[in-house]
Amino acid sequence: MSILAIDFETANEKRSSPCALGLAWIERGQIVRREYRLIKPKEMRFGVFEAKVHGLSPSEVKDAQEFPEVISEFLSDIQSGLLLAHNAQFDVDVLCATLALYGIAIPRFSFLCSQRVASRVWSDEKSLKLSALGEKLGISFRHHQADEDAFACAHIILAAAAHLGLSEVLDIAPRLGLRLGFVDEVGVVLCEDLPLCDKNEGVPSFRYAKRLSAFVNEAKTTIPEKSLHFVVKGSSGNQYNVSEIKKDGVFDLKCECTGWKTRHRCRHVHALLYGEVDSLISDNVDDVKKLQLIIKGLGGVPPLYADWLPPPQR
Numbered sequence: 001m002s003i004l005a006i007d008f009e010t011a012n013e014k015r016s017s018p019c020a021l022g023l024a025w026i027e028r029g030q031i032v033r034r035e036y037r038l039i040k041p042k043e044m045r046f047g048v049f050e051a052k053v054h055g056l057s058p059s060e061v062k063d064a065q066e067f068p069e070v071i072s073e074f075l076s077d078i079q080s081g082l083l084l085a086h087n088a089q090f091d092v093d094v095l096c097a098t099l100a101l102y103g104i105a106i107p108r109f110s111f112l113c114s115q116r117v118a119s120r121v122w123s124d125e126k127s128l129k130l131s132a133l134g135e136k137l138g139i140s141f142r143h144h145q146a147d148e149d150a151f152a153c154a155h156i157i158l159a160a161a162a163h164l165g166l167s168e169v170l171d172i173a174p175r176l177g178l179r180l181g182f183v184d185e186v187g188v189v190l191c192e193d194l195p196l197c198d199k200n201e202g203v204p205s206f207r208y209a210k211r212l213s214a215f216v217n218e219a220k221t222t223i224p225e226k227s228l229h230f231v232v233k234g235s236s237g238n239q240y241n242v243s244e245i246k247k248d249g250v251f252d253l254k255c256e257c258t259g260w261k262t263r264h265r266c267r268h269v270h271a272l273l274y275g276e277v278d279s280l281i282s283d284n285v286d287d288v289k290k291l292q293l294i295i296k297g298l299g300g301v302p303p304l305y306a307d308w309l310p311p312p313q314r
Contacts, residue, residue: 002081003027003169005114005154007146008094009054011061012047013233014278015090015097019046019061020054021070022146024154025077026084026169029161031154035074036147038064042101054144068102071095079107082170086130086153088113088181089285092188093277110180112173114156120176121160130156188289228253228291231282232268239281242268251294 002025009020018039025033038061046058064070078095085091088111099106115128125136130152131143139155141148157169164175173180181188228244234257245254252265253273259266268279275292277285 002077003084004077004081005084005150005157006091006095007085007149007153008091009056009144009146010050010094011041011056012043012045012050013281014043015093016101017041017043017045018067018094018098019056020146022148022150023074024147024150026154026158029158029167029169031151031158034147034151036145037070039070040064040066042066054146066102067098068104071099071104075107078109081109082180083109083111084114084153084157084169085111086114086149086156088115092181092183093285096183096188106183108182108184110182112157112169112178112180114153114160116178117160117172117176118156120178121163228287229282230272230280230284230287232272232279233281234268234279240268242272 004026005024007022008018011017011019019041021035021037021039023033023035024031038056040061040063044058044062046056051057083092092111096106114133115130118125118128118133122133122136125132127133130149133139133156134141134143134152137155137159139152141152143149143152157172161167161169161172164172166172166175172178230242232240232242232255234240238257240256242253242255245252253269254260255266255268257266257268260269271277271279272288272291273295275288277288280288
């Protein structure tokens with residue numbers, strides 16, 4: 001099994017817009033390899049915020065390979081491997097969204113979030129940002145350069161293992177009572193989404209698909225106690241609140257925008273119901289996954305106004 005830290009930088013707010021990839025491999029308790037690749041995004045649009053963070057621009061990636069050529073070199077290591085990432089949800093989403101964009105089969109793999117590990121190992125730390133943890137652990141790296149961030153992530157995981165007196169990275173999750181996240185043909189399941197797993201089970205395998213099915217079936221009759229709420233960005237730059245409602249006993253979403261008031265299912269609601277997060281600016285992608293479980297439990301998109309727009313093209 002390959003164990004490697006991964007980090008993406010994106011050109012804009014879309015998860016499917018990686019412009020740089022960094023990787024760092026761990027073997028026998030050491031970082032043994034690092035790789036850095038620039039990526040030419042399919043949509044050559046760089047957001048002001050993203051460009052300010054990582055310093056990359058269209059001129060620097062215009063001659064780079066596109067994602068399929070870049071990722072093909074590393075898919076064999078990702079397949080059935082363990083990916084490490086700091087705020088793993090972001091990097092896993094980028095990987096899966098971009099594979100889907102190009103029609104590439106998403107491999108099965110497990111993942112572990114170094115930020116979540118750090119929150120258990122160094123629970124008194126005020127900040128769990130990569131830069132803050134790097135400073136605490138004496139890791140010298142250039143933040144927001146993909147290979148440097150992957151290198152720092154790998155170092156944090158190794159430092160956590162050493163702090164816990166472990167020689168194997170795979171032993172970290174069960175020691176801390178965490179569940180490894182995983183990706184398979186059903187989708188992405190984060191660590192906290194595996195309450196049905198035994199505490200001491202190791203790397204997720206094919207048998208977890210059945211456990212995920214049980215979790216989905218449970219969601220058929222379970223609406224989260226906390227109502228779902230999202231903040232989305234409109235095409236004009238305005239922000240809108242999207243909230244869970246029930247109309248005539250049927251679950252649906254309500255948006256503040258004019259489109260919802262006139263059609264009762266605006267493009268913002270429509271996107272969330274079909275799992276699209278490109279316009280989502282609130283930090284709760286996990287709730288989109290919960291929404292998908294609710295929709296599966298309902299047998300599909302709520303029928304109240306379901307026919308005013310076709311499913312989005314993927």
